[in-house]
Amino acid sequence: MGIAERKQRxxxxxxxxxxxAAWHLVHEEGWAAxxxxxxxxxxxxxxxxxxxxxxxxxxIIAEFNKKGFQLLxxxxxxxxxxxxxxxQQLEAIGRxxxxxxxxxxxxxxxxxxxxxxxxxxxxxxxxxxECMDVIRCxxxxxIKQNGNGAADPFLxxxxxxxxxxxxxxxxxxxxxxxxxxxxxxxxDLISGFIKGCKV
Numbered sequence: 001m002g003i004a005e006r007k008q009r010x011x012x013x014x015x016x017x018x019x020x021a022a023w024h025l026v027h028e029e030g031w032a033a034x035x036x037x038x039x040x041x042x043x044x045x046x047x048x049x050x051x052x053x054x055x056x057x058x059x060i061i062a063e064f065n066k067k068g069f070q071l072l073x074x075x076x077x078x079x080x081x082x083x084x085x086x087x088q089q090l091e092a093i094g095r096x097x098x099x100x101x102x103x104x105x106x107x108x109x110x111x112x113x114x115x116x117x118x119x120x121x122x123x124x125x126x127x128x129x130e131c132m133d134v135i136r137c138x139x140x141x142x143i144k145q146n147g148n149g150a151a152d153p154f155l156x157x158x159x160x161x162x163x164x165x166x167x168x169x170x171x172x173x174x175x176x177x178x179x180x181x182x183x184x185x186x187x188d189l190i191s192g193f194i195k196g197c198k199v
Contacts, residue, residue, distance in 0.1 A: 015053045017043045022060050026106055031113075034061070061110065066127045068107035073131035075100045080134060086141040087194050093135055094164055094190040098182075101168040109172070112165060135160060139197065146198040156197055163189050 021042035025034055036057055040047045054060050079096035080089045101108045136157045143151045167189065171182060 011053070014043075014045070014049065018050055018053055019060070019063060023064070026064075031061075031106070031110060062125070064107065064110055066125060068104065068111045069125065069127035069131045071104060071107065072097070072100050072111070073127070073134060076131065076134040080138060086138055086145055090135075090138050090142060090160075090194060091187070091190050093138060094160075094186060097135075097164050098168060098186055101172065105172065108168070112169075132157075132161070142194060142197045148198060151197055156193075159196075160193055163193060 018039055021039050022034060025038055025042065034057060036047055036050050036054075039060070040050050043050075054063075075096045076093050079092035083089045083092055136153065139156050139160060140153045143153055143156065164186075167182075167186060
């Protein structure tokens, strides 16, 4: 291994160490407590070393944001691929979205801390748009296969996302509710939404 390759490998290892330390801090203390100084202390490097790899704390958070949407997209795609019927696909997507939110709470809270991702955020972070396309394309397919020319696919997508995100948010920030009841409410919401796409 040459000097240049060794330096690049070392740089990648430090970068990975920074992200690992940041993620550990988030698990221990939450997103609000994350700071460059704490990360530097955790990896036993100076603060300038961290800044040499990331411009600021927001750049570190952006990395986790991207990874979160990549994880969610993979989970949604996997759920969708288990069915051929678009309505069943959307039901599976809704359940997978719900599962992701509670299996990866730290990611979810970061990804949606400012509400539902906007078109602007999708342009800035391609992973957001790619993730949301899984939902949007499935909704468009349901509308087309039912011949509902009056339905606005973009409006329906926004409604679906608001509905699922709202239900998740209530349960993340509120007291723990009955899991079986939550599943029934989720199923009822999705079933009602699909009927609305057919009208």
